[in-house]
Each structure stands twice: as C-alpha cells, then as structure tokens.
Amino acid sequence: MQQxxxxxxxxxxxxxxxxxxxxxxxxxxGGKTELAxxxxxxxxxxxxELVEAVFDAAPDIVSGTRDCFQAAAETLxxxxxxxxxxxxxxxxxxxSSDETLREVTAEIFESWTESATxxxxxxxxxxxxxxxxxxVFLATLEGGFLLxxxxxxxxxxxxxxxxxxxxxxxxxxx
Amino acid sequence: MQQxxxxxxxxxxxxxxxxxxxxxxxxxxGGKTELAxxxxxxxxxxxxELVEAVFDAAPDIVSGTRDCFQAAAETLxxxxxxxxxxxxxxxxxxxSSDETLREVTAEIFESWTESATxxxxxxxxxxxxxxxxxxVFLATLEGGFLLxxxxxxxxxxxxxxxxxxxxxxxxxxx
DNA sequence: GTCTATACTTTGATAGAC
DNA sequence: GTCTATCAAAGTATAGAC
Numbered sequence: 001m002q003q004x005x006x007x008x009x010x011x012x013x014x015x016x017x018x019x020x021x022x023x024x025x026x027x028x029x030g031g032k033t034e035l036a037x038x039x040x041x042x043x044x045x046x047x048x049e050l051v052e053a054v055f056d057a058a059p060d061i062v063s064g065t066r067d068c069f070q071a072a073a074e075t076l077x078x079x080x081x082x083x084x085x086x087x088x089x090x091x092x093x094x095x096s097s098d099e100t101l102r103e104v105t106a107e108i109f110e111s112w113t114e115s116a117t118x119x120x121x122x123x124x125x126x127x128x129x130x131x132x133x134x135x136v137f138l139a140t141l142e143g144g145f146l147l148x149x150x151x152x153x154x155x156x157x158x159x160x161x162x163x164x165x166x167x168x169x170x171x172x173x174x
Numbered sequence: 175m176q177q178x179x180x181x182x183x184x185x186x187x188x189x190x191x192x193x194x195x196x197x198x199x200x201x202x203x204g205g206k207t208e209l210a211x212x213x214x215x216x217x218x219x220x221x222x223e224l225v226e227a228v229f230d231a232a233p234d235i236v237s238g239t240r241d242c243f244q245a246a247a248e249t250l251x252x253x254x255x256x257x258x259x260x261x262x263x264x265x266x267x268x269x270s271s272d273e274t275l276r277e278v279t280a281e282i283f284e285s286w287t288e289s290a291t292x293x294x295x296x297x298x299x300x301x302x303x304x305x306x307x308x309x310v311f312l313a314t315l316e317g318g319f320l321l322x323x324x325x326x327x328x329x330x331x332x333x334x335x336x337x338x339x340x341x342x343x344x345x346x347x348x
Numbered sequence: 349g350t351c352t353a354t355a356c357t358t359t360g361a362t363a364g365a366c
Numbered sequence: 367g368t369c370t371a372t373c374a375a376a377g378t379a380t381a382g383a384c
Contacts, residue, residue: 004267006180010360020369025361032360082270088320089266093178095323096256106324135330136337139317146262146316147309149269150280156309163310167341183377194351199379206378 002082004089005036005101036090037104043086044108048115061123065137065168069161072141073154081152084145113138124172133171140164176256178263179210179275210264211278217260218282222289235297239311239342243335246315247328255326258319286312298346307345314338 010032014021028034051068058064075083091105116134121127141164144157184206188195202208225242232238249257265279290308295301315338318331 003271004178004180006178007267007271009358011358021361022369023367026367026369080270089263091320091324092263092266093181096254097177097181102324102326106326109321109324132333132337135321135333136314139314139321139330139334140310141317142320143313143315143317146265146320147283147313150265150276150283152276152280156313159306159309160313163306163341167337180377184379185376195378196351196353196380197349200350 002084002086002089005093005098008036010035033098033100036101040087040090040101040104040108044111047086048112051112052115052119055119060172061120061125062165062168062172064119064123066161066165069141069144069157069164072144073148073157073161076145076148076154076157081149081154084149085142088142088145109138120168120171125168126171126174129171129174133168136167137164176258176260176263179267179272182210184209207272207274210275214261214264214275214278214282218285221260222286225286226289226293229293234346235294235299236339236342236346238293238297240335240339243315243318243331243338246318247322247331247335250319250322250328250331255323255328258323259316262316262319283312294342294345299342300345300348303345303348307342310341311338 010021010024013035014024024035025031028038030037054067054071055061055064058067072084087105087108090101091109094101094105096102113131113134116137117131120130120133120137125133140160144160148154148157184195184198187209188198198209199205202212204211228241228245229235229238232241246258261279261282264275265283268275268279270276287305287308290311291305294304294307294311299307314334318334322328322331
C-alpha cells in the first residue's frame with residue numbers, strides 16, 4: 001500500500017501475494033475497495049500497536065515522544081524512505097473521490113488521536129489539553145513523513161521530534 | 175492535480191482543458207511526467223506567493239501565522255475539503271516511484287521552507303532557530319491538510335493554527 | 349503546426365472450465 | 367471452491383491526415 005491506492009494494481013497484488021486474481025474476489029467480494037479498506041484497517045491497527053509499544057517501553061511520555069520520532073526517522077532511512085505512514089498516501093488520494101475509503105482513513109486517524117490522548121492524559125497532561133497535544137503530535141509526525149520522504153532526508157523528522165518533545169515537556173510541567 | 179498524479183488521466187485533462195490530447199504532447203514532449211513537473215512548479219510557486227501575500231498583509235509574523243492557518247481552514251470548508259496543498263498528494267505518490275517528480279516536490283518544499291525561514295528571521299526570530307520553526311510550520315500545515323481532509327473537519331486545522339501561533343510567539347519573545 | 353484516430357498496455361472485474 | 371481466460375474501459379503515447 002506504500003505505492004498508494006491507484007498505484008496498487010490488483011494484478012500486481014495477485015502476483016506478489018501468490019494468489020490468483022480470482023481468489024481476491026472470492027475473499028473480497030467488494031473488489032478493490034473492500035480489499036483496500038481491510039488493508040487500511042489492518043495497517044492502521046498495526047501501526048497504532050507499534051506506537052503504543054514504544055510508549056510502553058519508555059519511562060515517560062516525553063521519552064516516548066522522542067523515541068517515536070527517532071524510530072520513524074530510522075525506519076525511513078533503513079527502507080530508503082519507502083516505509084512511512086501506511087495511511088497518508090491513500091487518505092489524500094481518496095479524500096475527494098471515494099467516500100467509503102475516506103471514512104475508513106478518518107476512523108483510523110481518530111483512533112490514533114484517541115490513543116495518543118489517553119497516553120498524554122495518563123502521562124500528566126491536563127485532560128483539556130491532551131487531545132490538542134495529541135492532534136499536534138499526529139500532524140507533526142505526518143508532516144515529517146511527507147517532508148522527509150520528498151527530500152529523502154530523515155533529519156527533518158528528527159528536527160520535528162525535538163520540537164515535539166519540547167511541546168510535551170511544557171505540557172507536562174503545567 | 176487535486177486528484178493526485180495517477181488519478182489525473184491525460185484524456186480527462188485534455189477534456190477539461192479543451193485541448194486535444196495531441197496538443198499536450200506538442201507543448202510537453204516529455205509526456206505526462208513533464209506536464210506534471212510544470213504543473214507542480216506552477217502550483218508550488220502560486221501557493222508560495224499566496225502565503226507571502228498573507229504575511230505581507232499581517233502586522234507581524236504571529237498574526238501572519240494565525241491568518242495562514244485560518245485561511246487554510248476556510249479554503250478547506252469552502253471547497254468541501256478538496257482545495258488543500260497542491261503538492262502533498264503527488265509528493266507521497268511519487269516519492270518511491272518517480273525520482274524526477276520526487277526531486278521537483280523536494281525543491282518546492284525547500285523553497286517554501288526558505289521563504290518561511292526568511293519571514294521568521296525578519297520577524298524577530300533568531301536565525302539559528304528560524305529554519306527549525308519554518309520546518310515545524312510547514313509540517314504542521316501539511317499534517318493539518320491531511321487530517322482535516324480525511325475527517326472533513328476544518329477545526330483540526332484551526333486547532334493546529336493555535337498551537338503554531340503559540341510556538342511563534344515564544345520564538346519571537348526570546 | 350493542430351488535432352483526429354488509433355495502437356498498445358494495463359486496469360478492475362467476471363464468466364466459466366475444472 | 368479455485369483459478370484460467372477474457373471482457374470492456376481507461377491508461378499513455380504516437381502516427382499521420384489536413
């Protein structure tokens with residue numbers, strides 16, 4: 001799905017998945033839309049668990065935030081800037097053309113935001129401000145994926161991480 | 175170009191532009207890649223001028239920042255969340271598949287970042303921090319476009335604007 | 349020089365053989 | 367139930383009439 005929705009042809013998918021194209025329609029009667037929706041949900045859930053695991057392993061939310069951006073930067077470098085947010089490309093592609101898939105991407109982003117909100121609340125951020133901080137966290141991470149991939153430069157993601165860490169630090173100390 | 179690179183077929187472009195498909199290849203011998211590159215450069219330049227105009231009309235960079243995010247939110251609402259960043263969708267689509275277009279998108283983002291860096295420097299931010307602040311500004315704006323379009327909710331962009339305004343205020347006072 | 353018509357490929361999807 | 371073969375439509379690109 002890193003090639004985007006329109007860039008991922010069903011024939012190509014059937015080849016790399018070793019499954020005949022007829023089988024895809026057996027398991028996903030809804031065709032490409034249903035296949036994409038399930039893939040998005042699975043990828044979105046997996047990425048959320050990954051981020052949760054990073055926060056679980058960190059002593060506090062400031063360290064967790066720092067580790068998230070650092071891990072994103074390293075993943076970008078290791079994959080030659082191919083492995084990034086599994087939702088963003090498709091989300092922008094379908095935002096104005098496929099209402100079904102747009103809603104799926106919206107639900108994933110909402111789930112991520114709620115997850116981060118809970119983390120920040122539990123970490124000492126006042127509830128009224130936690131949701132705002134979570135939104136800034138997600139937007140900054142997504143912006144970092146975009147700019148780092150375009151420039152093939154992960155230092156942008158690291159720079160954004162430093163900025164985000166300062167923001168979380170300030171929010172905790174209040 | 176709001177439909178993305180792969181979502182914009184040449185036949186469709188020739189129809190809405192009232193130009194035969196043969197004419198496209200007369201003016202853009204390089205085919206779709208060249209057409210996309212020129213479109214990206216034109217859109218990128220136009221958007222930069224738009225943002226510069228907003229900052230020119232504002233009394234200071236704090237107000238300019240606030241006006242930028244507010245204008246982005248209003249544009250999203252007015253266009254039913256279709257009119258957003260003219261580069262981001264294509265940038266993510268081509269990042270790992272078309273090196274020529276990836277470089278074009280990277281140059282546009284770099285130009286935007288330099289423009290914002292100059293603005294912030296002239297507005298009182300210490301030079302060493304201006305580039306970092308400009309990167310955060312752009313990443314936040316791009317993240318806002320993504321999340322607002324997916325959710326069809328411009329309050330996300332406004333919320334991010336408030337956060338960014340606070341960051342600029344802090345940077346100016348130092 | 350402009351543009352019509354077409355070539356060739358790939359797309360998502362389906363019918364039907366086994 | 368699985369998968370091969372094929373469909374109609376849309377993709378990019380080009381040849382050639384005028």
